Amino acid sequence: MKILYAVQATGNGHISRASEILPILQKYGTVDIMLSGNNAHLPVNLPVKYKSKGLSLFYQSGGGLHYYRMLKQLNPFRIWNDIKRLPVDQYDLVINDFDLITAMACKLKGAFSIQFGHQASFNYSETPRPTRKSMIGEWVLKNFAPAKLNIGLHFKPYHPNILPPIIKEHIRQAQPSNQGHITIYLAQYGHEEIYKQVKSLTHLKFHIFSSGIKEKKTIHNCLFFPLGKECFSHSMIHAKGIVTGGGFETPAEALYLGKKIMVIPIKGQYEQDCNAAALQEFGAEVISEIDIHFGATVDRFFHESRETAQRYFQDSTNEGIVNQFMSIAIQALNNHKNQELNDHKIQMQKTHQETPLPEATAFDGLMNTNFPSASSAINIMP
Numbered sequence: 001m002k003i004l005y006a007v008q009a010t011g012n013g014h015i016s017r018a019s020e021i022l023p024i025l026q027k028y029g030t031v032d033i034m035l036s037g038n039n040a041h042l043p044v045n046l047p048v049k050y051k052s053k054g055l056s057l058f059y060q061s062g063g064g065l066h067y068y069r070m071l072k073q074l075n076p077f078r079i080w081n082d083i084k085r086l087p088v089d090q091y092d093l094v095i096n097d098f099d100l101i102t103a104m105a106c107k108l109k110g111a112f113s114i115q116f117g118h119q120a121s122f123n124y125s126e127t128p129r130p131t132r133k134s135m136i137g138e139w140v141l142k143n144f145a146p147a148k149l150n151i152g153l154h155f156k157p158y159h160p161n162i163l164p165p166i167i168k169e170h171i172r173q174a175q176p177s178n179q180g181h182i183t184i185y186l187a188q189y190g191h192e193e194i195y196k197q198v199k200s201l202t203h204l205k206f207h208i209f210s211s212g213i214k215e216k217k218t219i220h221n222c223l224f225f226p227l228g229k230e231c232f233s234h235s236m237i238h239a240k241g242i243v244t245g246g247g248f249e250t251p252a253e254a255l256y257l258g259k260k261i262m263v264i265p266i267k268g269q270y271e272q273d274c275n276a277a278a279l280q281e282f283g284a285e286v287i288s289e290i291d292i293h294f295g296a297t298v299d300r301f302f303h304e305s306r307e308t309a310q311r312y313f314q315d316s317t318n319e320g321i322v323n324q325f326m327s328i329a330i331q332a333l334n335n336h337k338n339q340e341l342n343d344h345k346i347q348m349q350k351t352h353q354e355t356p357l358p359e360a361t362a363f364d365g366l367m368n369t370n371f372p373s374a375s376s377a378i379n380i381m382p
Helices: 012-025 067-072 076-085 100-109 119-123 135-143 191-198 229-237 249-257 270-282 294-304 318-354
Strands: 002-008 030-036 048-052 093-097 113-117 149-153 181-185 205-210 217-219 222-226 241-244 260-263 361-363 366-368
Touching: 002 012, 002 100, 012 030, 012 093, 012 249, 012 318, 030 100, 076 100, 093 100, 093 318, 100 113, 113 119, 113 318, 119 135, 119 149, 119 270, 135 270, 149 318, 181 229, 191 205, 191 222, 191 294, 205 229, 222 229, 229 249, 241 249, 241 294, 249 260, 249 270, 260 270, 260 294
Parallel strands: 002 030, 002 093, 030 048, 093 113, 113 149, 181 205, 181 241, 205 222, 241 260
Antiparallel strands: 217 222, 361 366
């Protein structure tokens, strides 16, 4: 089986998840990677065959999306050309993790695709939403990367087509402990802003991860790290708790490890507001922004709270999740092919019934029925 796996690269979570999924997918056939987006901060250790700048997200220092920078890099002509050039029709199965380019290419060329990832879960109304819904946010989540079938990943099985999170294998093998520090990763804030608000909490230790840090350094009660998957995971495994955005992968790993979670959703990202609403069911603290009260909120939450007694997703494995997904995908693909064949047969029958038979004419004592000869007939069977 030839599989195209499209991965959104506007954040680190999609790439981390793909790195875990790919080796399992390769057991089912040849897998080519389509990478879309250009502002993830982790190295991409994937065999990328197709690449597009796609639509990337950028952030302001105040914690929200940088719309001007996003519009500045938007090039409709490049996007359209990428859509036309992507050969999705050459694959038996297209798996899409929330990529616009791949979704539109499949729609243009009539290729069967399945959306597999966290965003796919929002196609089901049972998935948690914030008190104030966003009509635009709902539309984007359901229409940005349309597919024939949506198989989601989420904190709970809110719908039969929603599976548990993919957890990095070294996280699954880890023995978590509490060494007293708080791990902070907030992509939408610079490390200077975070440090300014927590430096007065001298009785607490912080590990701060940021794309603006180039080498490890210590300032007072804060240890600063450049972004790196292994280093960040090690810090979280042995942390008292974590402060992060409203993404999916990092909170899911924190729940797996039994850590306390404080969440600050990125402003303007409705999906993160939805995730925050879901995380509140697990005891997470949700705040809207870093302000003058941030330090006091951190102090209260982590002083009053120990590690959560319960660890989640212990009964699932990455291989089991991907195998379950592929079982659903293969069945859906076969159903789609059968439906296409049946539709084609019905259409041919209708065409045959609606075509009037030509009148026969006599010529030299033979009957000419005006039908084409057998040698000129088109073979429509595969």
